[in-house]
Amino acid sequence: QVQLVEFGGGLVQAGDSVRLSCAASGRTGSSRYVMGWFRQAPGKEREFVAAIKWNTGWTYYSDSVKGRFTISRDNAKNTVYLQMNSLKPEDTAVYYCAVDSLYRATMAPRDYDYWGQGTQVTVSS
Numbered sequence: 517q518v519q520l521v522e523f524g525g526g527l528v529q530a531g532d533s534v535r536l537s538c539a540a541s542g543r544t545g546s547s548r549y550v551m552g553w554f555r556q557a558p559g560k561e562r563e564f565v566a567a568i569k570w571n572t573g574w575t576y577y578s579d580s581v582k583g584r585f586t587i588s589r590d591n592a593k594n595t596v597y598l599q600m601n602s603l604k605p606e607d608t609a610v611y612y613c614a615v616d617s618l619y620r621a622t623m624a625p626r627d628y629d630y631w632g633q634g635t636q637v638t639v640s641s
Contacts, residue, residue: 518542518630520613525635528603532639536598538613538632547571550616551596553587554625555609556634564623565611568596578623581607603639610634 524536540551552567566577566587575587586599596613614628 518615518617520615520630520632522611522613522632522635525611525637527638527640530604530639530641532603533599533601534603534637536600536611536613536635536637538596538598540594540596540615548619550619550621550628551589552614552616552628553596553598554612554614554628555607555637556612557609560609562612562625564625566598567616567621567623569619569621576621576623600637603637605639605641608637608639610636 519541520538522536522538528534547570549570550567553565554562555565556562564578565581566585568575568587568589584602589596612634613632615630616627617629620627
């Protein structure tokens with residue numbers, strides 16, 4: 517089992533920056549897994565934001581956040597970060613981190629096995 521806990525959400529203004537953290541604990545096995553960030557706005561489906569392959573550091577992003585958000589990791593702390601810059605009101609959502617333990621490296625929520633509880637990010641205009 518893997519436990520994930522997110523930190524760092526809150527209420528910010530458009531144009532501001534926020535950094536989210538997600539600490540992983542429990543059995544992650546080898547380093548061949550992917551950690552991702554997703555978000556879900558009210559009335560909408562959960563959507564992919566960014567992900568990082570833990571063993572290589574290779575990253576990929578959704579088109580909606582590319583160039584504004586950066587995902588990174590701290591191996592020693594088993595923590596993944598999401599630096600969000602130039603925030604827009606449409607970025608408002610609950611943000612979740614998740615683990616793809618089978619290294620599928622996709623953007624599909626169904627391919628992620630473990631999920632955090634989520635943290636709210638609200639961007640006012």
